[in-house]
Amino acid sequence: MRRYLYFIEMKKTELIKLLIKHPVSIFKKGIDAQQEKLFIDSLISDYKIDRLPTIDLLELFPGFEETLTTYSFLEGTSLITDIMLLKKLAKSYPECNYLEIGSWRGESIINVSEVSTHCTSVTLPPSEMNTDKRYTDVHGVFSKNAKNLTEILHNSHTFDFNTLDQKFDLIFIDGDHSYKGVLNDTKKTFNLRKDSNSVIVWHDYGVSTETVRHSVLKAILDGIPPENHKYLYHVSNTICAVYIENRNFSCYRTEFPTFPNKKFSVQVKAGKI
Ligand SMILES: C[S@@+](CC[C@H](N)C(=O)[O-])C[C@H]1O[C@@H](n2cnc3c(N)ncnc32)[C@H](O)[C@@H]1O
Incomplete structure (x- = not known):
């Protein structure tokens, strides 16, 4: 006592x-x-849910193996497995047309651009990002020389996505992570899917790979017609949620602390920019 x-x-x-x-x-x-x-x-x-069912990364991509050519290991980036998930998904289309909301240093988009036909980024202009110059200075640092990238410097809250006049195979939502931001981006991009094979990925569904950011999950569910909720999942070992039709997965519930069911081997090589 x-x-x-x-x-x-x-x-x-x-x-x-x-x-x-x-x-x-x-x-x-x-x-x-x-x-x-x-x-x-x-x-x-x-x-009646507090999280999405988890698809195992190894069920989504048996024998999972991927390489990233660009990774910063700096704050504000996605996890290695998040970007690998995007790259793997992009590779599954013969000519992937990719849309990303929120690009900042251009780290996710440069990796996806290597395996896509075309990429479109809708991201805040540096002038609207942050008053700290160091924050805006790194805008597009990794993606500025990508040839197959169209960058639209616009706030997704006010951007009219119909002006793109395109449909996409893969859509990555990683801009304003507030409830309102994710709701806006989800509603505006849901019908920009090219067809039922198109996939949407939301970043920051998880606070970590094992815990949920409930405001983001609520925005995703509120932004998608209820009859389509059955196609929503969390992908294991990432902090991403995905929308995938036409597949059946044997899912499980992820709850911290999980017992590891796989191990990754990692090789890291650094070079000066
Ligand atoms: C976490 S960073 C993106 C990181 C990037 N996707 C990656 O993985 O390398 C978030 C980006 O979203 C942008 N952003 C925030 N709110 C936005 C909005 N309303 N519209 C468009 N972009 C937004 C930020 O300026 C920043 O560039």
Whole structure:
């Protein structure tokens, strides 16, 4: 009992110290946690789920093997497995037409462009991104020389996607990750799929490969007709959700901490830009 009280006491003093040191971030974390809780509640009441079924990466791509030519290992990038998932999916089309919302350094799009016929990026213009010049300076750093890339510097909230006058095999949503942002991008791109073989990938469905970002999941479900929800999955070992028709998968529920069912071998080589 004394140990327990001591523990509570420790937590209180630590909390007070933290509140003095970082009042805004603690307050914001509290609000974020509260909002996340509201999204879980609304997911359960509206859709009776708190996560998507997981497809195993090895079921989606048996003998999974892929290489990335460009990876920064810097903050704000996607996971290696996320970009590999995109690249593998792009390769499954003879002439992949790819649409991406949110490109920043151009890391995901440069990797996909290597195996696609054409790529379109709708991404915030540097002027609207962030007032910090260091943030805007790296815009397109990896993708600026790609020949098969059309970059549209526009906010997806105000962009009229009909002006693209195209349909896409593969769509990657990785722009504004707020509920409103993901809802907007999902609604606006759902009918830009070329046909029933087209795939949509949402980044940041997961906070990690094993935990869900419920605001993003709620936006995905709200943005897609209910009869199509059965085609939504999480892909194991990634933080991505996918929309895939015409396939049957034996799915499972991912819950932290999972017991590993596979291991990856990794080889890393770095070179100066
Ligand atoms: C996480 S970064 C994208 C990373 C990139 N897809 C990758 O994996 O390498 C998010 C990008 O979305 C852009 N963005 C944020 N809100 C947006 C919006 N409303 N419309 C278009 N782009 C947006 C940001 O400026 C940034 O370039």
